[in-house]
Amino acid sequence: MRLRRFKRYKQLEKELRPIDIAPLVDVVFLLLIFFVLTSSFVINSGIRVDIPKAVTSELISPQQEEIVITGEDVIFYRGKSLTLKELEAVLKRRVEENPSLEVMIKADKLSSLGRTVAVWDICRQLGVKKVNISARQAEE
Secondary structure, three states: HHHHHHHHHHHHHHHHHOOHHHHHHHHHHHHHHHHHHHHHHOOOOOOOOOOOOOOOOOOHHHHHHHEEEEOOOOOEEOOOOOOOOHHHHHHHHHHHHHHEEEEEEEOOOOOOOHHHHHHHHHHOOOOEEEEEEEOOOOHH
């Protein structure tokens, strides 16, 4: 009886072959390459603004607070949609924290001039010394 059991184990050992790891490693590397390539193409979300071109535009330091005005006259500050009153309250706190605050207004070329001037006026009333309007360099 013991001999039969032993023969069964011998047959199982002959039928079981060692697992070839090479195809498994190939699949793992393919998955790794796939995830590395797809993760590098993640698009950063943001607010789409078509900034107008200007011949007299110049480069300015990037350490400014940005206020974005879309073509639908929606105001965004730090990625958050605000009304004029909310923007005024937020900027008032920021000016109290940093009296030498500089503001960059990025207005879409389809936004109304009135909305841009209103934002500019709020900045000046709160004591912001330097307010700039963003523009792209025009090709000559």
